[in-house]
Amino acid sequence: MIKVENLVKTYGSIVASNNLNCHFEKGKITVILGGSGSGKSTLLRQITGLEKPDSGAVHFDGLDLTCTDKKSLYEKRKKMGMLFQGSALFNYLNIFENIAFPLREHTRIADNVIKTIVTMKLEMVGLRGTEHLMPSQLSGGMTKRVGLARAIVMDPKVIFYDEPTSGLDPISTGVIDKLIRDLNRKLNITSIVVSHDIESCFRIADKVIILFYGDIIAEGTVEEIKTSEDLKVQQFIKGEPEGPIPFTRTDKNYVEDLLLE
Ligand SMILES: Nc1ncnc2c1ncn2[C@@H]1O[C@H](COP(=O)(O)OP(=O)(O)OP(=O)(O)O)[C@@H](O)[C@H]1O
Numbered sequence: 001m002i003k004v005e006n007l008v009k010t011y012g013s014i015v016a017s018n019n020l021n022c023h024f025e026k027g028k029i030t031v032i033l034g035g036s037g038s039g040k041s042t043l044l045r046q047i048t049g050l051e052k053p054d055s056g057a058v059h060f061d062g063l064d065l066t067c068t069d070k071k072s073l074y075e076k077r078k079k080m081g082m083l084f085q086g087s088a089l090f091n092y093l094n095i096f097e098n099i100a101f102p103l104r105e106h107t108r109i110a111d112n113v114i115k116t117i118v119t120m121k122l123e124m125v126g127l128r129g130t131e132h133l134m135p136s137q138l139s140g141g142m143t144k145r146v147g148l149a150r151a152i153v154m155d156p157k158v159i160f161y162d163e164p165t166s167g168l169d170p171i172s173t174g175v176i177d178k179l180i181r182d183l184n185r186k187l188n189i190t191s192i193v194v195s196h197d198i199e200s201c202f203r204i205a206d207k208v209i210i211l212f213y214g215d216i217i218a219e220g221t222v223e224e225i226k227t228s229e230d231l232k233v234q235q236f237i238k239g240e241p242e243g244p245i246p247f248t249r250t251d252k253n254y255v256e257d258l259l260l261e
């Protein structure tokens, strides 16, 4: 479905994507894990065509997004749903209009059909009857669910989630995890989730990719990741403060030594 080839992205001396190669399988949930600054969002932005890599390719549905014209890129982007970090709802629009927004922007669907679609999507995320509420009246978990309803309103083939459970209590996290899984199975959508949340990752992932300072240091099923012998992987999934993962990028040589090991 999506294939990333030799992807390189640098910002000055920072290598955010260091020659990445990976693929995202159709109908599966892939979770991209990694510490702060490891290059997760940068990878997501390149896959969705929001940012161009310095070199390399992103194949989406038979097209290389890195060298396609604007119009084709725009068409492909219609097949991608995005749940942004913080959900990015429009504060001045009620829930109905927030969810209807992509339909009004990109299609000429009649109002009565839009109403049916929005009601259906709200039902899917368990928020039927909240159409008239404003974003400020929602809890954090509800906000994410409205963001999710908006992400699926155009019936995407792929959904990208940037930190879907950050800032949520364990129950709301469980609800979002279940929704991600249900949508993935029921709609046969390919899901790509960027997350810090190890427990949530282990609950939903068919495949896990771990990034470390721009490199992929592990890739596999949850079982394979759990039993990885890589010290960096173990430190990350156990959240141990002591170990090979330094907290900042400042000790660059140290990081490079680690990657050469
Ligand atoms: N537009 C930019 N300009 C300059 N540097 C950037 C830019 N975007 C990202 N970076 C740098 O690239 C590296 C990777 O950033 P990225 O945002 O992809 O990390 P992340 O894994 O998403 O981190 P977090 O978990 O904190 O969101 C960081 O060192 C960051 O400072």
Ligand SMILES: [Mg+2]
Residues within 6 Å of the ligand: 040, 041, 042
């Ligand atoms: Mg990020």
